Amino acid sequence: MGKNIVEKILAGHLVYGALAPGGEIGIRIDQTLTQDATGTLAYLQFEAMNVPRVRTELSVSYIDHNTIQIGFENADDHRYLMSVAQKFGIVLSRAGNGICHQVHLERFGRPGKTLIGSDSHTPTCGALGMIAIGAGGLDVAQAMAGEPFYLACPSVVKINLEGRLSPWVSAKDVILKVLEIFSTKGNVGTVFEYGGRGLATLSVPERATIANMGAECGVTTSVFPSDDLTRQFLRSQEREADFIELKADTDAVYARVETIDLSRIEPLAAKPHSPDNIATVRSLAGIPVQQVCLGSCTNSSYKDLVTVAKILKGRIAHPDVSFILAPGSRQVLDNLARDGYLASLIASGARLMENACGFCIGNSQSPQSGAVSLRTSNRNFPGRSGTLDADIYLVSPETAAAAVITGRFTDPRDLAMEYPDARTPEKLVIDDSLILRPDDADRNGNIYRGPNIGAPPVNTPLPDTLAGPVTIKVGDKITTDHIIPAGARMKYRSNIPRYAEFVFENVDATFARRALANKEAGRHNIIVAGLSYGQGSSREHAAICPMYLGVRAVIAKSLERIHAANLINFGILPLAFADEKDYDTLGEGDELEIAGLRTAVAVGESLTVANKTKGTSFAVRLSLSPRQKEMILAGGAFNVRSPK
Ligand code: MIC
Ligand code: SF4
Numbered sequence: 001m002g003k004n005i006v007e008k009i010l011a012g013h014l015v016y017g018a019l020a021p022g023g024e025i026g027i028r029i030d031q032t033l034t035q036d037a038t039g040t041l042a043y044l045q046f047e048a049m050n051v052p053r054v055r056t057e058l059s060v061s062y063i064d065h066n067t068i069q070i071g072f073e074n075a076d077d078h079r080y081l082m083s084v085a086q087k088f089g090i091v092l093s094r095a096g097n098g099i100c101h102q103v104h105l106e107r108f109g110r111p112g113k114t115l116i117g118s119d120s121h122t123p124t125c126g127a128l129g130m131i132a133i134g135a136g137g138l139d140v141a142q143a144m145a146g147e148p149f150y151l152a153c154p155s156v157v158k159i160n161l162e163g164r165l166s167p168w169v170s171a172k173d174v175i176l177k178v179l180e181i182f183s184t185k186g187n188v189g190t191v192f193e194y195g196g197r198g199l200a201t202l203s204v205p206e207r208a209t210i211a212n213m214g215a216e217c218g219v220t221t222s223v224f225p226s227d228d229l230t231r232q233f234l235r236s237q238e239r240e241a242d243f244i245e246l247k248a249d250t251d252a253v254y255a256r257v258e259t260i261d262l263s264r265i266e267p268l269a270a271k272p273h274s275p276d277n278i279a280t281v282r283s284l285a286g287i288p289v290q291q292v293c294l295g296s297c298t299n300s301s302y303k304d305l306v307t308v309a310k311i312l313k314g315r316i317a318h319p320d321v322s323f324i325l326a327p328g329s330r331q332v333l334d335n336l337a338r339d340g341y342l343a344s345l346i347a348s349g350a351r352l353m354e355n356a357c358g359f360c361i362g363n364s365q366s367p368q369s370g371a372v373s374l375r376t377s378n379r380n381f382p383g384r385s386g387t388l389d390a391d392i393y394l395v396s397p398e399t400a401a402a403a404v405i406t407g408r409f410t411d412p413r414d415l416a417m418e419y420p421d422a423r424t425p426e427k428l429v430i431d432d433s434l435i436l437r438p439d440d441a442d443r444n445g446n447i448y449r450g451p452n453i454g455a456p457p458v459n460t461p462l463p464d465t466l467a468g469p470v471t472i473k474v475g476d477k478i479t480t481d482h483i484i485p486a487g488a489r490m491k492y493r494s495n496i497p498r499y500a501e502f503v504f505e506n507v508d509a510t511f512a513r514r515a516l517a518n519k520e521a522g523r524h525n526i527i528v529a530g531l532s533y534g535q536g537s538s539r540e541h542a543a544i545c546p547m548y549l550g551v552r553a554v555i556a557k558s559l560e561r562i563h564a565a566n567l568i569n570f571g572i573l574p575l576a577f578a579d580e581k582d583y584d585t586l587g588e589g590d591e592l593e594i595a596g597l598r599t600a601v602a603v604g605e606s607l608t609v610a611n612k613t614k615g616t617s618f619a620v621r622l623s624l625s626p627r628q629k630e631m632i633l634a635g636g637a638f639n640v641r642s643p644k
Contacts, residue, residue, distance in 0.1 A: 002249025005223050006156045006191050009131045009246075013114050015148045021155035021255070022189070024625040026148030027131075031058045031108065032140050033117035035100045037065035037361075037486070038539055040077050040494040042118050042137030043084045044456055045638070046144055047447070053089040055146030060108060061085045062093045062100035066490055067356040068363050073491040076450025080494075082436070083448040088144075089438045097434035098329025098355045101125070101297040105208050106331055107432065110242045111226035116140055116149050120215045120538040120562060121297050121378065127207035128233075129226030129246040134215060136540035136566040138637055150627060152561075154191040154220045155255035158248075161198030163263035167419035168412040170307075171206035172299055172376065172396035175213040176268040177260060180278040182217045185477065185532035188561045190255070192222040195248060198262045199225065203424065204233035205301035212298045213378045216275040218535060218560050236428050267411055269374075270394040273382040274477065280411075281399050287409040288320065289374055291367040292400050295326030295353070296360040296377035302332050302424050304376070304397045309341040309348075310420035311401040311412075317349030318407030324365050325350040326358045335428050348404070362386035362487030374403050379536060381481045383506045386488065453494045457548050459571035459635035462601065466552055466573075466594045468524035471515050472508055473588045476530035480542040480563060482507050483534070493541060500545040512549055519550025528586050529556035534563025543570045547636075553594075555609070555620055557583060568628050571636035578606065578619035590614060601632060 003011070010019055016026030032054075034042050039061055061081050066074040078095060085092040093103055100117065101124035109115065111129035115122060120134035135149065143149050159178065178192070192214050194207070202210075207224045214222035224230075226246035234243045267281040294300070294308060305327060317323040325345055327333040333355050336342040346352060359365035360377040366386030367373040373385060373392050380392035393409075402410040474482070485505050492499035504511040515525045527546070533556040534542065543566035553573040557580050564574045577583055591612040594600070600607050601622060610617045624632060634640045 001253060002251035004156050004158070004248045004252040004254060005129065005193055005225060005246055006131065006154065009112060009114065016150070017153065019153055021153050023153050024150055024627065025153045026150045027114055029056060029116050029143040029149050030113040031115040032056050032143050033060045033062060033100055033104055033115065033119070033122065034137065034140055035065050035119050036063045036077055036081055037490055037493050038118035038137045039081055040453060041456055041540060042141045043081065045138050046088070046141035047084070049141065049145045051145045054144045056144055058091065058108060059144050060091045060093060060104065062103065063095040064099045065357045065361060066363065066493070067095050067354055071491060072450065073452040076452045077494050079448040079450065080453055083445060085436065086438050086445055087443055087447060089440065091438065092436040094434040094436065095356070096330060096354065098331065099297045099357055101212065102300065102328035102332070105204070106237055106329060107435070111230060111244050111246050116143050118538060120536065121212050123214055123221040124208050124212040124297060126211035126221050126223040127204050128230060129224055131221060131223060133221050134538045134562055136538055136562060136569055138540060138569045139565065151220065152189050154189055156191050156193050158254040158257045159192050159194050160196035160257060160259040161194060161202070161262055162196050162259060163198050163261045164201045165262045165265065168398050169265050169267055170396045170398055171202065171209035173265050173268045174260070174262065175210045176270055176278055176394070177265050178210070179213065179216055179270065179276045181258060183276040184216055184218060184274060184535060185558070187218045189220065191220050193248065193254070194222065194224045196259070199227070200229070201262070203229055203303065205303055205424065208301070209298055213275065216378055218532070220561060236424060236426055238430055267396060267399050267413065269399065270380055272391040272393065273380055275379060275394060281395065281409060282411045284409040285411055287372055289403045289408055290320060290371040291322045291324065291373040292404050293324040293359045293365060293373060293375040293377065294397060294400050295324070295328065296357070296375070297328060298378040299376035299397050300326065300328030300332060302335055302428070303422050305332060305336055305345070306341050306422040307420055308397050308401040309344045310422055311398065311415070312348035312404060313344055315348060315405055317404050320407045321404055323350050323404050324353060324359055326353040327355045330355055330434060331428065331430065334431060338429060361490065363490055374400050376400050381479045381536060383485065384481050384487070388506065454496065456544060457496055458638050459547055461635040461639065462571065462598060462633050464596065464598045466524050466597050468518060468526055468552070468592065470528045470586055470588050470590045470592060471518060471525040472504060472511050473528040473586060474507060474530065477532050477535055478529055479536035480534055480539050481536055483542040484539065484545050486537070496544055496548050499541060500548045503545050503549060515549035515551065524552035525550045526592055527551060527554045528583065529554060530583060531557045532560055533558065534560040538562045540566045540569065543567045543572060547572055568624070568631055569637045571632060571634070573622060573632060575607065575620040575622055578621055582618040585614065585616065585618070586611065598633060601629060
């Protein structure tokens, strides 16, 4: 039987388990990436492992998220990251060099390799034919220490792309179509593998847009073949030597095959407040727009920005529209500038931001109250922009450009002009001078630690009786942005007690105080949730901060992959209702108890929860591998790992 691309790469990296969907496997990791907002915690945990040097082929630390630096905290973190990189043999991409996923695609990703990153959009590099997976910082630290990365062996869904996109329709519309088909929930444990004749029309940066937002579907990753267009992209990056061909066997088998005819896709938008709330741009036409943000790791390649520059040439942003431009990398910015497109965008009224995450994570450019903001980024969760009552729509660069001109939602096909031909040149100007390579001759430097940086707290072993209130009951699709907000709060990422004050800030601002009081009274906090709990960001802070506040269990209808793994890493039980109807019987404040917990966890998958307030009981499932059981019993991964 033939193999698909996912099976080929996994087989070459398998160190534990068997390649049968559902079972736990361990894979060797060739490359890791971190970014500054998750990186400090990852490296603090790596330091505690007492490993003298990273054991991967390549580990890169990016400074791209917290670059606003209001107050000393982020600057301290950056210094810490630079000193750690030098000491442990990690490549460092300095602030100003660009967003981790864009830069990794350009400079480091290699077909056939494995990559894990402490950022949920790490799958962007799947565009190059890699298995690239987002994970919590602790998992990345363990991979840097040379340990395998463990995951549920995925089932592979093939997405066949046929035909060719029509003018004014681009890669963003393709992934919005995929989100319309698959939605943001129910895809845990699957990988999207792209194929079909339509691929020959999609360049690597376009594939990267598609792979990037697979994260919004909740899949483990997305992967493309490595073909002539991959070779061409690597050649433009002066990295042709990194090319290998990678394709599925003709008789490869898939769990499901979905075919999308590219020629039938129209300009699409994800409406507030979820990336799968899809509508055609035409159906939204006329809605007044106050802000347009161009950039993020989804859509800020050279081609994306040149397309917009050409559409806007000779025109000026509509007076009602604040037009924000954040190029994805210094390379993109540099080449745009050399080719004259930057001047043209500025002439059109673009407000040029640093080439960093910026607006996407809400640490700048929050729109006005009640605004409609069109963004080329990947997430429109409530409050993520920094303005709670703003309406964020996710769109293609073409649709964004049309709104810059008209001040309204406009189908770009209705602009009275020819679709501009914007291609990436065969040769780009490459300048890696903001990439620091560690000098092996000088690894004795001190690690810099500013006052913002504190040792991460560690949990206690699992008690035999879990007893405490439902401290909060939330609904479906709760994202890690709901659990622990980013934006202006992100500067406390390296200071867990301080950051924990903001857990569920935008859902119930009293949560942190109430939870801490319960903890101090010796009671365990329990979170009750609906479907797809923990969507979105990989931030392990969404586990470690609740842990710090004394949360010991989450009972949900279903949990998302990265967040469930983070909960286990920090000793919080990820429990699933055996019967979803029991969710309805629970109220905030109900006192719950699970007795004989340690034995129950060690021997089985089913636990009984007594609702002391209501005098009832119900069953929950705990699906853990033997390795995960050991971690949960010990109170988290850190209590299991023996320092080397
Ligand atoms: C995001 O897009 O939500 C982030 C910010 O990049 C996160 C990482 C973080 O919270 O630091 C992610 O996607 O994992
Ligand atoms: Fe940065 Fe936004 Fe991409 Fe996250 S999604 S890595 S915040 S650009």
